[in-house]
Amino acid sequence: MQKHVVIGQAGGPTSVINASLVSLVKKLYKSHKLTFVLNGYEGLAKASFIDGSLAIVEKVKAHEKVPGACLGSGRFPTDQSVISKACKNLKAIKATTLVMIGGNGTMEALQLLDNEAQKNQINLQVIGVPKTVDNDLGGTDHSPGFGSAARYIAQTTKDMNRDLISMNNFEQVRILETMGRNAGWLAAASGLYRKFEEEGPHYIAVPEIKIKTDQLLSVINRSVEKHGHTLIVVSEGVTWEGSESFKKENGREVLGGISNQIRNSVKQMLNLSVRAEILGMNQRSASLYVSETDYQEAVEVGNYAAKVIDADGTGQMISIERISSFPYHVKMDTISFKNVIAEGERKMPTVFLHNREEYYKWLSPLVGPSIAYPSPIGKEEINVPSTYQL
Amino acid sequence: MQKHVVIGQAGGPTSVINASLVSLVKKLYKSHKLTFVLNGYEGLAKASFIDGSLAIVEKVKAHEKVPGACLGSGRFPTDQSVISKACKNLKAIKATTLVMIGGNGTMEALQLLDNEAQKNQINLQVIGVPKTVDNDLGGTDHSPGFGSAARYIAQTTKDMNRDLISMNNFEQVRILETMGRNAGWLAAASGLYRKFEEEGPHYIAVPEIKIKTDQLLSVINRSVEKHGHTLIVVSEGVTWEGSESFKKENGREVLGGISNQIRNSVKQMLNLSVRAEILGMNQRSASLYVSETDYQEAVEVGNYAAKVIDADGTGQMISIERISSFPYHVKMDTISFKNVIAEGERKMPTVFLHNREEYYKWLSPLVGPSIAYPSPIGKEEINVPSTYQL
Secondary structure: OOOEEEEEEOEOOOOOHHHHHHHHHHHHOOOOEEEEEOOHHHHHHHOOEEEOOHHHHHHHHOOOOOOOOOOOOEOOOOOHHHHHHHHHHHHHOOOOEEEEEEOHHHHHHHHHHHHHHHHOOOOOEEEEEEOOOOOOOOOOOOOOOHHHHHHHHHHHHHHHHHHHHHOOOOOOEEEEEEOOOOOOHHHHHOOOOOOOOOOOOOEEEOOOOOEOHHHHHHHHHHHHHHHOOEEEEEEOOOOEOOOOOOOEEOOEEOOOOHHHHHHHHHHHHHOOOEEEEEOOOHHHHOHHHOOHHHHHHHHHHHHHHHHHHHOOOOOEEEEEEEEEOOOOEEEEEEEEHHHHHHHOOOOOOHHHHHOHHHHHHHHHHHHOOOOOOOOOOOHHHOOOOOOOOO | OOOEEEEEEOEOOOOOHHHHHHHHHHHHOOOOEEEEEOOHHHHHHHOOEEEOOHHHHHHHHOOOOOOOOOOOOEOOOOOHHHHHHHHHHHHHOOOOEEEEEEOHHHHHHHHHHHHHHHHOOOOOEEEEEEOOOOOOOOOOOOOOOHHHHHHHHHHHHHHHHHHHHHOOOOOOEEEEEEOOOOOOHHHHHOOOOOOOOOOOOOEEEOOOOOEOHHHHHHHHHHHHHHHOOEEEEEEOOOOEOOOOOOOEEOOEEOOOOHHHHHHHHHHHHHOOOEEEEEOOOHHHHOHHHOOHHHHHHHHHHHHHHHHHHHOOOOOEEEEEEEEEOOOOEEEEEEEEHHHHHHHOOOOOOHHHHHOHHHHHHHHHHHHOOOOOOOOOOOHHHOOOOOOOOO
């Protein structure tokens, strides 16, 4: 049966959100009518629709490996009036199906839309496709977008370690701030490739655990004493005793800056040279850091959404179920919006918080390997050339 | 004749500075005695020498593709007492040759060392190998390290454009701050891959030209009006009417933060949503962004330094002379420290400042190509699906 499928993207983009969109479109466009909606829920409320002509389908397909959300995504508050307008607009264009690619906020909005459609006796099939860099979306082992962001952070930390070690005589403490408002998945990923004691992260701070200032300062002191430097990684959503209240912008908390607060305090308390650096948008948009597994899974959730559409599923999000980590094997499945929402924002489980190695076993297949670096050349190797005397 | 070659690295590291070191070492270690010095001039002054045993040579060789300076570099003021100690230490270990891989500061220090050695009738061959991410080193068409940093900035700007365009309904102005204290080579590289009007950078600010605030605000206004967003790139060393004095740390200006000042002003003056982002250390350490040409040239300057050592050259820096851009062809040469220093910190020439396309023709072979992205999907494509009526 030919359906009229409306497709959109919502929330913060990832470097592989277009891969999900394109795989879905490729599966659908020959047998169904497609309509694209611009800018997520804003577009649904304002009827910013694009007819899925062949020309537009080709244009969308060309975005397969392009970061960002090519239909526009963004953050738009989905209150009842938005949901109700979206529903009316979908009815007006006789949509049979709505697919949105998004995270927690998207799944909540889809659930509201599903309810609204039922209340108004509109026959609307509603499907969610998971994406998030933060990995805080429940109901799935993990979400596309996370693996590539984690790879960016792990490789960046590994590379910056070597830069910091080089600058031993000039710079002592470097604090990297990662994305992750509520969960530490990304910050914790920074240690994935760590191999040598001289390399950081020597301390990782995640939102799940409030920073113990004394502990942090003592790690810094010990590491600077031993190695001449230390690399610390903090999640943007981390709290500590010195936390100031976060600025609000557009009704939404704009984080970013906790590392600067920590820098100022460490500087003052330990009298060391400290640099704070916020790892920016590259975490979610750096095309050269896309993880192969992440990309493949972004494609697969799109493919599977097409299957669910054809099988008349509704009220569901595509989920990834992990069968095994070594060898890495997953299968696609679905979960109801209700169950996704019931789980709330997914934090790191206790076992991963307290056993980093367990987390890295879980994480490693999503991120992939990195070229091995040799151990740093250190002070212990200083000697006067053997054949000469000073 | 077997020489005793002392080798070190100085200044801020790059992602290919070890490639120069390793190629030099590979050419020398079989026929000469090698000694490595840790942490640049600090190590010369403090006699932090490592005997170039086969084990250490192997360890150094393993750093060929590792970012950072594996011998330690850093910033160390090279006053007369440092120069004089360095000279004594080199004499004590009976060094015949000193090779330092570095930038402007390094070449100045090498010149002082050369003078000091001559004054004390020490027979010391002194060779400089160029490296800088800023490209502000004179006497050479460009320096290894710059091409990879430029690639990081060009690709990051291209990727972030797509992220920003996605967030049209949420975020309007993004200001990226690049490295570049005195010269705009890196900031200007941000536009290398720009292809579509919707994409930034819509304005690039370089240290060579003071920002005209009115002009900047008018570009932002026009671009936000037309596209819904704008991406601005500023060099860390840029000045504008609102410039505050920069903080000093360790006797050296620590820049970084001009984008935040500009953000605050733009926000206030235009009442737009503005985000500033400092592109951090990844500019000089991101291993995945190494430009193939940059890497090759880093190897070649090392190889050529070995040749110059064997040919008894002294008081000279290796330089890259460009024969042609299309096809790209260079040859290695040398230039005296005196002439390098006489040129001072190299700014962008007027022709590149005022004709961006000329600059990109010059830059393109150093950075290499990027995968083509299609034109963004825009508001002009919004329509009500043709077969339905609202």
